[in-house]
Amino acid sequence: MLAKVLSAALVGIDAHLIDVEVDIAGGLPQFSVVGLPDATVRESRDRVRSALKNTGFHFPAKKITVNLAPAGIKKEGSGLDLAIAIGILVAEEVIPPQKVQGRVCVGELSLDGHIKAITGALSIGIACRPNHSLLLPAENSQEAAVIQGVTAYPLHTLPEAVAFLNGTTLLDPAHADWDRFFTTRPVEDDDYGDVKGQDHAKCALEIAAAGGHNLLMVGPPGSGKTMLAKRLPTILPLMEPEEAIETTRVHSVSGQLPANHPLLTVRPFRAPHHSISDAGLIGGGTIPRPGEVSLAHNGVLFLDESPEFRRPVLDGLRQPLEDGHVTLTRASGSLRYPARFMLIAAMNPCPCGYYGDRTRECVCTPHQIRRYRAKLSGPLQDRLDIHIEVPPVSVRDLHDHGPIPERSDTIRSRVLAARDLQRHRYRQDGIHSNAQLKPRLLKRYCGLDTQAQELLEHALTKLGLSARAHGRIVRVARTIADLSGSDKIESLHVAEAIQYRSLDRRMEF
Structure with missing residues (x-):
């Protein structure tokens, strides 16, 4: 039969x-x-x-x-x-x-x-x-x-x-409380209130969270780069329903969905080890599986000690950073996985880690420092919107009983306000944040006045920035304006965005 x-x-x-x-x-x-x-x-x-x-x-x-x-x-x-x-x-x-x-x-x-x-x-x-x-x-x-x-x-x-x-047994269909997923935020152990000092880095991370920008932190060992990065999800908004479903699908097919979380609403945070392979980061295999870039979709991918990653692995990030997806082609066919994420990278300023430190002497030669920093290729650095230096925290700051550091929920409230502005502004364009702005939308939403335009042109000429870096600066300036509640991008917003390009400045030895 x-x-x-x-x-x-x-x-x-x-x-x-x-x-x-x-x-x-x-x-x-x-x-x-x-x-x-x-x-x-x-x-x-x-x-x-x-x-x-x-x-x-x-x-x-x-x-x-x-x-x-x-x-x-x-x-x-x-x-x-x-x-x-x-x-x-x-x-x-x-x-x-x-x-x-x-x-x-x-x-x-x-x-x-x-x-x-x-x-x-x-x-x-x-x-x-x-x-x-x-x-x-x-x-x-x-x-x-x-x-x-x-x-x-x-x-x-x-x-x-x-x-x-x-028909001899009756079963009740499963029911999921949809409203509960997006109204209740899980309790988080990490908080920016635990971080002493580093106000400049916190400000940059707030801008990155508000606009969905990629960020690079440069600082000596022990300055708090990893601590700052791991607390970034606490100031990010919960995912939108369509984002949550797409992210959950990737984790589900990978077998990495927690048993008690049928739907992921908190943005994922992935921090792979620097020994990871190309297939582990980008995805691959005989039957291609999602890599870390896809598991970080709509969330954060954190590369600690980024120069220690192999050069081909880092360069493999270029396409997903630009397109928001990764296409894996094998003899059996092609598969496309979503990969729109915030890239947060951390690195030391030199191989020994103490270049520019006032308390410890750097033992690296200028050639070693240049070669170390060149491990992050120019095209990849262009795709990092914000570069910041994270100096070591002094003992006085660690034991100071001065103002209490801002907690994550306070910072998150400002990030949510900026995200709401962006969601309303781009409701007809199918995007959610300033970092997703396409070049054709920059002129419409990120117009600069004469003073701001002249300032930007002067900085581009002096620093020798690429056209891609120009777009990144404008997007960051748009986010800074949103956080300040301004409809227009003013020259001070552009000036602040330019100073977040520290790696573009010429090094003096």
Whole structure:
């Protein structure tokens, strides 16, 4: 008998509905899976056989052929186990065929019949709406229920799935409290109130957060660069609903979504080690997987000790920084992953770390310093909107009982006000922040008066900046004006934006 059951397979971060066709015919016992399955899908034969036998169902000793259509899509992962098992039971007339129509079944089977969690449940939920209901592991039900218009039924065991399809057991669909995700901010341990001194760096990070700008911090060891960077998510706004869904999809297909967080609303913070490979940072593999740039989508990618990263790894950041996505091409095809993130990089001023320090002597030669700083290529430095120097904090500042440092919630309130201005200003252009301004929009939204224009031209000529750096300065000036509540970009805003280009100045030895 022939049976058809719907399931789903992931391609990149997108899910495609798959027709699982099961044919049971006479002949020598055989179990074959066709339709471009990978090794994990082929291994489902043993899992399905054991799960059916160990839960009291009859496994037919006949020739079983499972076809996964369309055959042109590579099927990977263990999420097709449940659909194959249900298909066999439909073919054996344990479940009426009409009971599985309009239902998508996904889940990995253990040998005792329990249904284990899968990856990419959010993307599968998007593929199911609005015409199909979804049967999936209970651990993933909240994640799929986030998508409005999807009816997701949580399952724990194979017998429970069979009983539900036969109508002998009733299951309540999973429900996700959508409003709670965006009204409640999780409690965060880190806070800028813990950081003594470094007011200049805090101001620059506030500007970066308000406009979504990339930033480079240069300072000696122990000056607080990492401490400042790790607290950046505490002043960033929660993600918009569409941003949250897209970011959660990337983490879900990567298997890195926390079990108790069906939807990510706090912007991700990724800090890879400097030994990371090209594929680890950008993405890759035989079947391309998302890298750190995609896992940081709509959040922060922090590169500590950035010159220690290999040069090809750093240069691989150019395209995602410019385009907001990364395209990975292999012999099997091309996959595109989102990669719009804030890049926060930190570095020492020289190999020993103490160039310019008033308390310790630098032992590096001018050639060593130039070679060390050249590890960040010129094109990559151009894409960093803000460069700041982070000097060491004096002992007096650490023990000073003067003014209490501003807390993150106070800074965040100003960032949110600036972001609201930008969201209203760009509501017709499909962007959310000043850093996303395209060149054609700069003239419309970032017009400069004569004095500001002359100041900018003088700085560009003296510092020898590129046209890309010109656009970066204008975007930063727009953000500074938003934080000050000004509709127009004035010369003082441009002057402040120019002084955040410290690496463009000529070094004096």
